[in-house]
Amino acid sequence: MESVRRLMTEDCRTTLQMIADHLNIGKETVCWIVTEDLGKRKICARFVPHALTTEQKQEHVVYCQDLLLMGQDEYFWENIITGDEKWCFAYDPATKRMSAEWVGQNSPKPKKLRF
Numbered sequence: 001m002e003s004v005r006r007l008m009t010e011d012c013r014t015t016l017q018m019i020a021d022h023l024n025i026g027k028e029t030v031c032w033i034v035t036e037d038l039g040k041r042k043i044c045a046r047f048v049p050h051a052l053t054t055e056q057k058q059e060h061v062v063y064c065q066d067l068l069l070m071g072q073d074e075y076f077w078e079n080i081i082t083g084d085e086k087w088c089f090a091y092d093p094a095t096k097r098m099s100a101e102w103v104g105q106n107s108p109k110p111k112k113l114r115f
Contacts, residue, residue, distance in 0.1 A: 004033045008040065012101045040102045 007019050020027040034040050
């Protein structure tokens with residue numbers, strides 16, 4: 001059990017088959033140790049649309065201030081076209097499955113940024 005715990009702390013994305021091959025024991029035994037004895041579960045990372053850095057947020061403020069300054073011209077607003085913002089999410093099962101990690105019972109779900 002201690003060998004399994006050590007291998008999982010070295011690489012939280014390791015698979016049960018990799019652990020079983022490394023320790024020369026059955027996959028079912030490894031599964032029992034990981035889930036029942038160590039209390040771990042394997043979950044996939046949740047995709048979040050994007051995360052802006054502090055610099056990117058500041059750049060957005062600067063761009064908006066520039067637009068407001070340009071807006072002082074009376075003809076500027078006549079040339080503006082507006083529209084709704086639309087998000088398109090992509091589902092990438094290979095990437096999502098590769099991001100799966102072994103976590104404890106009370107651990108938060110891992111997050112993976114999607115740009």
